[in-house]
Amino acid sequence: MDDYAIGVLTNVGLFSFVALSAYVLLLAGEMSFGQQAFFGVGAYAGGILTAMYGVPLPLAALAAMALGALAALLVGLPTLRLKGLYFAMATLAAAEMARILFELLHFQRELEGETVGPDGTQGFRGIRWIFENGIEPGGFLGLVWGLLFGIVVIFLLVERSRLGMTLRSVGDDPELAASLGVDVDRFKLGVAGAAGALAALGGVLFAHHNTYIEPRNFDIMLGVHSLAYALIGGLGTALGPLLGVALDIGVLEGSRIFGGTRMIVFGGLVAVLLVFRPRGLLDEKVVHWLRTRFS
């Protein structure tokens, strides 16, 4: 594989984390415009820990995930009882606040004659842990997809379990779920926390892949894109969001056929696709059909 292909595949993997994070909330019946905030929290927290304090990446990733989950709980606690557009706008407001706080974040220190750390709108350079530790681009690609594979396996196992049934029932009909003894509020809070941690893990990897992050990386565009990825790919299986990302970043951007008109092609494709498949390519029916066919 050449470097370009490795870069594209790595990006597909990285954005799959935040798409999965939007997907799991969609299953629970909530449409979030704000998962990019936790991606950003993960990126900044992970970057600060490895580049400024020399913490090894695995530890930094765990800490960033905990912080992402915490941030998601803080946002979710006052908002998860809101419905539809109210929840979407509350998460959007929270995420935009996070982005502005990143813009206001000036937190630097001298390290071997160099200033490192977030410098407001100037961004945060020099997150070089993977280079300093001799990890090649191919190795990093393996790391990203290895983690993603593990997460998808967990998703697939969960979806066939009682927990997965609960998740979908909470999304389909919260009153019915509540009457069957599910504590809907607490359940959704748990889902939001997990989604936050997932997005944060993606953020840590994103920061270390790019070595440079800036507040603009985590604007509303990323949030709505991840929602769109989940919906195009399909709401029937955790592979759906991955398919969505792969279609946009992998096929359209990666193939470089469309150049400057990529967004026009992608936008039209998505709108037409949703007319025929409003729950995405891999929706529940297709997944059920595949499952009965191959098992």
Place this chain on the structure above:
Amino acid sequence: MFLDLAQNTLDGLARGSAYALLALGFTLVFGVLRRVNLSYGPAIMLGCYLATWASMAIHANLILLLAVSVAGTVLAGAYVERLCFAPHRKGSAIAAMVASFALWMQLEELAVLALPRHLYAFPALYEGSPLQFLGLTLRVESGVMIVVAAGVCVALRRTLYHSKFGLAVRAAVENPVAASLAGISLPGVFVRVFAVASALGGLAGFLISATHEQVTPMLGMWSTLKGLLAMMLGGLGSLPGAVIGGLALGLVEAHSQWFFGPQLRDLIAYLLLFLLLAMRPRWMTTQSAS
């Protein structure tokens, strides 16, 4: 100090009138179709880009530019309606919204391909000096914005309550089944509401561009975000609410910008929305939003 406060309030009202116009368009569509049109801002942007192009290519005068902005926005709006809202009328609101986001990407890219620079000059609405009274300054453009916003409110109210079209719209909102049994074509009402909202957007976009005397590729996202924010602050789904929400957003922004600067201004506006949503006062939750 008192004079500063009064001046900020005046600036806020002007700013808020623009937001109110944007929020009215959003609210019309949401109130009638129960759908969020994320492409609203980008359609406005396309209209204004078309007008910018007309001003550069044929030096069109302001009246013609207004017509081009409105026509361009309505055309883009019609495209969005056909592809994102007509097919999902009975289906999923999320699918319609994501589809409108997809077309956002398209419209924005189209506008940027046509005029690729980061900034284009837009002809000024008024070249003279601002009005001065009681020690306050009011730009004539801002005065026009306030007057137009007020006029649009009156006209919308008259249309909704004193015309056959308005009756059909209200019937379609109140009880769609009874309305269609009474011979009202729901798709027809939706299309016309969408057209009215788009025309309003074109008007708002023209006034905003002619006030700022420039267009940038940020116009699309800016219009969508400000319109949504104002609509939500006003409680979602009522036209007076949209106006109050727009004015409130303008006032909060003008005052917080003066006290704390532009970055904190945006932070405060979002914080206000977040807190209001989290506390859910009764006027914010009377409309169901699913």
